Amino acid sequence: MSAFANIFAGGVFHAAVLFLVAAGLQLVFGVQKIVNLACGSFYALGAYFGVTFIGYVHQFGVSEWLLLPALVFSGLLLGFIGPPIERLLRTVYDRDESFQLLLTFALVLMFQDVFKFIWGANPRSLDTGYLIYGTVSTGDFSIPVYNLLVIAAAIAVAVGLGTFLQRTNYGRILRATAENRAMAEALGVDVRHIYATVFTLGAVLGTTAGALVVPTAAASLDMAIEFVIEAFAVVVIGGLGSMRGALAGALIVGLIRALSIVLYPELEVLAIYLIVIAVLIFRPVGLFGRSLA
């Protein structure tokens, strides 16, 4: 039983991080209709900057107990990159999707060189702090409290985003813009402002996810591409543009991956993409997606 609990906890933790990245991807596509490959780069940027930021605040004697809020703050700080990149993407809003993919993939490659220039080729990690909040143990089951906090943060983001989109005026305007941009513009909505805000929110979700995960892992040059592939599996399963889909897709990918690692380690990747293929065949719009037609 405790073995199953360990496996389940590992899967949910992976899903929590995946959800944060995929939520940004979904938000941007849902409103702006842009498939943003650079979401993986935002994730990597958050991880690298998180390491630097924590090193910086430690110099000022800030308690290690503030690790989690400090990392969230570092992720939020990076929100400033959203508006200039969104400005760049305006050039391809009305062009073919292939232009959008090429431009955002170019951003991925450019970010990779920026990381190398600033942080070097070596992976960067936080050497201490992961276990500062301790570990919850019962019998053979154990999970670092930090992992639980990351899962809680992902749940809070899911609830917060849902409330924001469904219950606030600004959220309604976002959804209206997503439904019909021309109509929203005709009714006086400043769509440019909406797009800049949404893109920044999407970027911040990625950077915060990267910052949150770095105490458990390491920031490396390849993490952007590595993660964006999995995030796309989440999106395909959940449905492009759907926030509930992001949550369901992340849970499915995280748990299937964890189970296959235990039962059939050779099928770790195959198991996920079998589900992706099944969804594409039997429900091409994803579990919670809606047909664009």
Added chain:
Amino acid sequence: MALSRRRFLASAAAVSALGVFAPAVAQNKPLRIGILAPRSGIAAAPGLNGIRATQWAVDRYNARGGIGGRKVELVIEDESSPKDTIERFSKLVQQEKVDCVQGIISTGVGLALGPVVEEARALTIYWDGTTQDGVDEKIPNPRYLFRSTDNECEAVMSSLLAIKSWKGKFATVAGINPDYSYGRNNMAAFIAILKRFNIDHKVVTEQWPKVGTMDLTSHVAALKAVKPDLIFSSLLFADLPVFMKQAHAAGLTEGTKLVFPAAGWQHTLMKKEFTPEGMLFGHNTLYFANPEASPLAKEFVAWYETTYNDYPEWEADRAYFAVASYKEAVEKAMAAKGGNWPSQDDVIDALVGFSIESLGGKSGWRKDHIAEQTFVQGFTTHKNKYDFVTLGSFETRYATELQKPPGANFWEWIKTAEFNI
């Protein structure tokens, strides 16, 4: 412009002078060594280690007159995909006209480049990457290519030390190894050597994460579920410290015997906070804190620490061995030719069959152009001045104890080899 008699004579004298001194000018041209090493991606850190060690060696040579009296110039190109690296190799040979190419860490790149080296007839010395799919010889009898020690040497040494130290103390074995030929061959070698010594064991799980996987919590959970007595892992990229961190957090490292033959590639990231004492830890061919190291190695480590605020790992030794053995061979061949500059064939012939003191210890080239080097592995300790683990007790073994002989089949050799336990 009319050509005056005086100008004609002056020009003729200049041409004559050029002709007379041409051989001397050629011999005094800088010696050009091309380097192919990764500077980005997952192998960037070892690539930089190798480049820095080569530069250190070359600076020392140049300060003392160079190699065979010629100053040395390095032409550095990236090692990336096999296709791109082959193009850069051709550029080094055809456009840059280098006298020797050195580098290569990736097995895949090394295998693809091998036939191109032979076709180009350009002396090339690999630093690393001599794992072969199935551990069969894929580039038999090369003339121009010199390759590193077999990558399985470290797995063989770890297996021997694990049996020596823990025989009878483990029954269940788990593996977590990178999902490519290196990881698969190392795990298979470990199991084969356990069988060779009739060690009763049961493999309870084998995990094969993709190289660079940064969330290994599910792999850790899978390992924990089967409660192995011993974990064998040849993880060696950035995923290794991540695994240790996550395994420690899950309590997996407590009471489990850990055999990590390639951990030395990430040695400075293996922090005491999450890396236990008593873990079997391989530093391959360079242990930076070896108290028995040569003065040369100690000088290099001190320079590396001062210059980069870091400590070198084994790729530095591989690169140093490549350039130092090349220098030795050139000068040996020159001496045999009465001081005249040797041909490439002379240098190739001179490389075979001698040994030198590399940074990690005795190193040499076999007749089949495979390197023999000195390996270091031992058990981790926290008793040091660093924030990462070093070795408490350790052993050094020369490759002749760990490497299949020329032409042998690796798996058959394991069944019959005279291992020293």
